[in-house]
Amino acid sequence: MSGQLPPHPRPTQGTIYEDLGAFFPRIDLEEPVVQYTVENPSMSSNNGDNGPRTFWKSLGLIARERRRQQEISSPVDYRYTQLWGYRIEEVTTAGTGSLVPVATPNPEPHDGRNSAKWVKGELIGRGTYGRTYIALNATRGELIAVKQIELPQTNGQDNSPQHQLARSFNRESETLKDLEHTNIVKYLGFEMKPSVYIDIFMEYVPGGSVGSYTQRYGRFHDCVTKSFTAQILSALEYLHSKGIRNRDLRGDNILVDGFGTCKISDYGISYWTDTNSNLQGNSAFVGLPGSLFWTAPETFVSPGEIPGFKPEIWSVGCVAIEMWTGSRPWAEEEMVAVMFKVRKLLNNGLAPSLPEDVHISEEAEDFRQKCFKRNPQERPSAEVLRRHPYLTLPPDWRFNGFV
Numbered sequence: 001m002s003g004q005l006p007p008h009p010r011p012t013q014g015t016i017y018e019d020l021g022a023f024f025p026r027i028d029l030e031e032p033v034v035q036y037t038v039e040n041p042s043m044s045s046n047n048g049d050n051g052p053r054t055f056w057k058s059l060g061l062i063a064r065e066r067r068r069q070q071e072i073s074s075p076v077d078y079r080y081t082q083l084w085g086y087r088i089e090e091v092t093t094a095g096t097g098s099l100v101p102v103a104t105p106n107p108e109p110h111d112g113r114n115s116a117k118w119v120k121g122e123l124i125g126r127g128t129y130g131r132t133y134i135a136l137n138a139t140r141g142e143l144i145a146v147k148q149i150e151l152p153q154t155n156g157q158d159n160s161p162q163h164q165l166a167r168s169f170n171r172e173s174e175t176l177k178d179l180e181h182t183n184i185v186k187y188l189g190f191e192m193k194p195s196v197y198i199d200i201f202m203e204y205v206p207g208g209s210v211g212s213y214t215q216r217y218g219r220f221h222d223c224v225t226k227s228f229t230a231q232i233l234s235a236l237e238y239l240h241s242k243g244i245r246n247r248d249l250r251g252d253n254i255l256v257d258g259f260g261t262c263k264i265s266d267y268g269i270s271y272w273t274d275t276n277s278n279l280q281g282n283s284a285f286v287g288l289p290g291s292l293f294w295t296a297p298e299t300f301v302s303p304g305e306i307p308g309f310k311p312e313i314w315s316v317g318c319v320a321i322e323m324w325t326g327s328r329p330w331a332e333e334e335m336v337a338v339m340f341k342v343r344k345l346l347n348n349g350l351a352p353s354l355p356e357d358v359h360i361s362e363e364a365e366d367f368r369q370k371c372f373k374r375n376p377q378e379r380p381s382a383e384v385l386r387r388h389p390y391l392t393l394p395p396d397w398r399f400n401g402f403v
């Protein structure tokens with residue numbers, strides 16, 4: 001492997017466990033490095049030695065044991081180990097018979113939190129600000145994903161998007177840690193080294209994103225679009241009931257596993273400023289530049305506070321456009337033109353349209369129009385939109401590919 005996971009589709013956990021060395025090439029998986037103590041090693045022992053016993057396991061053995069456990073429990077019942085509240089340390093093997101911390105600049109003294117350890121595997125992909133890696137929880141053997149974002153040196157000025165994200169994660173972590181829903185990527189923990197980096201730990205999702213699948217296959221079969229849209233709305237309904245916003249909903253942030261289960265990632269956190277300073281003078285938008293195409297018009301003009309959850313319903317319409325057409329919304333426009341176009345929309349009611357060669361049903365068109373209501377108050381909530389007739393699937397339909 002070349003240091004990065006094959007771009008598409010990402011391998012399943014089973015495949016990674018099967019060939020762990022290929023995904024963790026810089027780790028000695030057979031070196032015994034993790035110490036365990038068993039209080040009563042053998043109740044049946046007849047040599048009178050029932051005191052605590054210590055022994056060592058390799059990361060490879062720990063991973064194999066975890067894999068067996070995961071095979072026994074159903075994927076739905078599987079509960080990841082939570083890392084919240086722990087000092088989450090990146091470690092590696094070094095031929096010393098124990099796990100050693102990966103050197104970071106200016107290591108800090110231990111702060112009293114219990115430690116959890118993880119090792120880094122191959123790169124999954126690069127985003128605008130960070131890199132996402134496959135990782136192994138070193139004591140539990142679970143395969144997880146970690147997004148690492150370097151914090152730029154700012155000499156006290158910390159308004160960079162990366163610092164905004166770090167603050168947003170700190171602020172929201174009490175809420176984020178308890179969130180659990182089939183259609184969201186579970187956050188497992190968070191570690192920050194001020195002025196150096198943040199690490200965000202998540203469940204690992206095999207497969208790809210809606211964005212990568214539309215790039216690969218073009219427009220989706222209508223039943224796939226209905227199923228995915230309903231799942232996205234189900235996730236939003238849940239997140240909104242917990243007061244969590246999703247300011248960056250787009251195809252690239254909706255991961256899809258091999259069974260056709262969608263999981264929203266990057267929810268509840270944002271690179272947006274807390275104030276209304278930004279790209280366009282007095283507009284509120286400071287999201288990632290690539291997010292513009294999925295962004296509701298009112299987001300560009302409401303100074304300060306972003307209005308409630310309704311901009312996300314607009315974004316749902318944009319994701320549906322991706323699935324109906326195989327391209328991003330406003331596909332015919334360059335970024336700068338879109339900034340103007342969305343502004344124009346405020347005056348004359350334009351919304352992302354469908355190319356002439358794409359035909360959707362009347363129900364789908366009604367769904368599209370509801371998402372793109374000019375007045376955010378007139379857009380239905382996620383809860384209401386989830387019951388739209390367009391989303392009804394034939395009772396015997398099962399996911400069996402994208403097109």
Ligand SMILES: Nc1ncnc2c1ncn2[C@@H]1O[C@H](COP(=O)(O)OP(=O)(O)OP(=O)(O)O)[C@@H](O)[C@H]1O
Binds near residue numbers: 124125185205206
């Ligand atoms: N929990 C996860 N499991 C598996 N892959 C993931 C996970 N989270 C992100 N990825 C993948 O890692 C890659 C990088 O993701 P990241 O979120 O950093 O950037 P992005 O969403 O592609 O772009 P941007 O930074 O512009 O939002 C993408 O291919 C993404 O699908």
